[in-house]
Amino acid sequence: MKHFKNRIQTPTETETIQLESGDIELKIAQIGEHLSHTEDLKIHKLVFNNQSCALLYVESLVKAEFIQSNIIKPLLETNSGVVEQIVTSIEITKSSDVLQIGKLLMNGFCMMVIENDSAAIMMLAALSQGRSIEEPKGEQIIQGSHEGFIESLSTNIYLLRNRIKSPKLKVKYFTLGNVTNTKVAMIYMDNIAAPTIVEECEKRIKTIDLDYLYSVGTINEMIEEHPFSPFPQSIQTERPDRAVSYLMEGKINILVDGSPSVLVLPITFFAFYQSPDDYNNRWTTGSFFRLIRLISFILAISLPAIYIATVSYNSEVLPIGILYSVKVSLTYVPLPPILEAIVMQIILELLKEAAIRLPSPIAQTIGIVGGLVIGTAVVEAHLVSHTMIVVIGLTAIASFVTPLNELGTSLRILGFPTMLAASLFGFFGISIVMMIIFIHLCKIETLGIPYFEPFGPYYGKEGVKDIFLRLPIWRFNKVPQNAEPGHSKQSFFVRWKRS
Template sequence: MTLSGEEINLYLSGTEDLKTERFAFHNQACSILYLESFAKIELIQSLIVLPLLEDGIASLEAVSGILKSSDLSLIGQSLLDGYCAVLLENHPEAYMIAVPQSHGRSIDEPSAEQIIKGSHEGFVENLNTNIYLLRYRVKSPQFKVKYFSIGTLTNTKVAMVYMEKLADSNIVEECERRLKSINLTHLYSTGEVDEMIEEHPMSPFPQSLHTERTDRAVSYLLEGKINILVDGNPTVLILPITFFSFYQSPDDYNSRWITGSFFRFIRMISFILAISLPAIYIAIVSYHSEVLPPGILYSVKVSLTYVPFPPIVEALAMQIILELLKEASIRLPSPIAQTIGIVGGLVIGTAVVEAHLVSHTMIVVIGLTAIASFAAPLNEFGTSLRILGFPTMLAASLFGFFGISVMMMVIFIHLCKIETLGVPYFAPFGPFHGKDSMKDIFLRLPVWKTEQNAQKNGSRKQSFTLRWKRQ
């Protein structure tokens, strides 16, 4: 049975961007079908039309990557992937040749993750380009890619990338099983993949790391993690991940180890401040004012004299205003967003204090809390911290320091309980794995020291890095 262009057109719902070009060569009738939104006309002319007119059917067999099939669904899917179909009269199979049209943007620095030192290349929307960016940095035969098609309507191409001998085979199999189990009608982003495979959807903490930085993705790839890439999305999903990974930055390793360790320690402190600082202020003002020195206590009491609202109302109102300003600045164009952020913050902050709606001290506390939450290298994690600040403030308003202690205990118990792909989220503390596994958590060890530890543990069989140094 010979395929016809009408059958293919009917399979593609009669779409008007399906073009059919008919011509004859060497007494042979031929039809070329392609989607003008996906196919490049110049490639069709150079790879198909001119060779057919000169050498006939033999020229098609010489084209690299050519596919032959009589399956209507396979031909239709190939057209949607940027192929063109060549139908020959009285010939049962169609020839399919890749003639993709490129509409992708150029490789650029990711705007969501500012880079101080290191590579300024970020991922783009094209899946093949993103895999190239990874493979370009990891030129190893262990680099492995597995493809999946997710979405009954969109047929979105998803790639799972990992290092064959570095990644845990059980984790790879579990991740592959979860990806195959996804049953959606459409898939647009890595965020949807994340929601479908995460183990604890009700947890406020992100259980996978999203990044547009190629150096960050490569560093985790070489640690045995899995990278998940979605065609049409510049964000790479990294699994499995731990809590402490969200406070590590590639910039730490592009600076001297003392500098990197200092900033990493500052980020760890910011975790506690972002969750508990407003709650501590509420608890002190409401229940435990005796812990303050007399001078500071007098200043706080004076600022609260004409404020008609309890501290919990002040804190909730200012936190909500902060989130509103942040959302407004994100949605607006950059020049306007900067104006909104600076002028809006100053005007609102000054106005609410002068109107005696909020105390001076509360403005300082909320400002420090916002700065602490923004210290996390990834914005998603900082947002989670600000969300956790709300129940912590409520606990402090009801029970003072005791409420804060209970709330922090609940948070840390939750961190110790959850897992990602079978890996403890709060490792190496929950469960405790020993002092050797914590050496690169709070402090960024020198590269030569990390290599020396790896040799002792047998995880990498390489010579000691400082070979020039006399032993």
């Protein structure tokens, strides 16, 4: 928390600039000056109630047909009366603050100024543009929902409310970014989420002082407690079903307008190894694949290090047949095992980055060329042994098994100090590094929640449900203790018991 407090400053209050109350041209000039005389600021003059009026809007942010049919046409046909009762808009408000008016214009409002009136009438006429709802490419599943969040904040909130039709689903709005004025939503279940966690999260969001905000990753970096930890302390997901499941566990969702990702916190380590597929299949199938994922955690960190320690210090642990094959493959390799592993890991990361940045057809070609041609070439050139190719390949597969990409990347990074320790101290070095990693996992917290729970601290047999095994739904009788509530939780799991 010390780092968090020193890093974030309290935002300063902005001054108030009042709209001119005299001639309408002065009002138009004042708004034009505030918006830097942008050429997409459109002005439509008319007479209403025998007074000169003007409609101002940023044409790139509003729906012109809506303004014509719901605002201009009714005003011209009626020509007198109360503006708020004549025009049709979802949201109508009044303001005389130029700074507030500028923010509303940038959010798709249409402004109506009337001569000798100090307040402007603001009417929502925002243009809604966005891609269709489709499954996120980075979080695809075999069975279950294939919907994904998009860049529209209102659409994303709809996807959550459509799944949780409860009055206890609470939404709080914030505006972050002194320049961008980005709308942010914090969503949680009022009867499930711990009040202390909600208050702490809200306090941290309010203390963020940035000039621009364009993604939830920026918020995550500003509010996380351990920025130097290699382990991600929140989950970014584009799946509504995953976000809803976390809401029902007492966690908080943070959405940013313009970003398709939802930030979920507080989060624990084992949440990264849970997939929606676990709950869409039978519990035996879900448990089997979850165990596979948890085993991949150890393999991704330690498999190259185990190979290095074995061939460098403890070759006697291998059967004679395997030992002979390994030694033969190392006969003409000039590099020590540690350099072999580091070079191959770096090449793997280069191939992965190239495949991500390139279009799909080219990316597939890069994968084939990297996996077959380059791999075969370095072995034939005696730069790397056959065994090292197999080890690095298995390590890469183990890191990609993680349902969420953030943790997989962290595991590949942690493999480098593990390999270095193995090259210096053998299996003893691997043990020391793994001990440090698990001590670190037990030490860190997210919003006051232990990151490695339910093992650090240990919560008993009730706490370990749905961790290593995905037990049958009817075995759950209360919500997992990921967020300790201020009052008793009501379970979202099925409560019936088999006869």
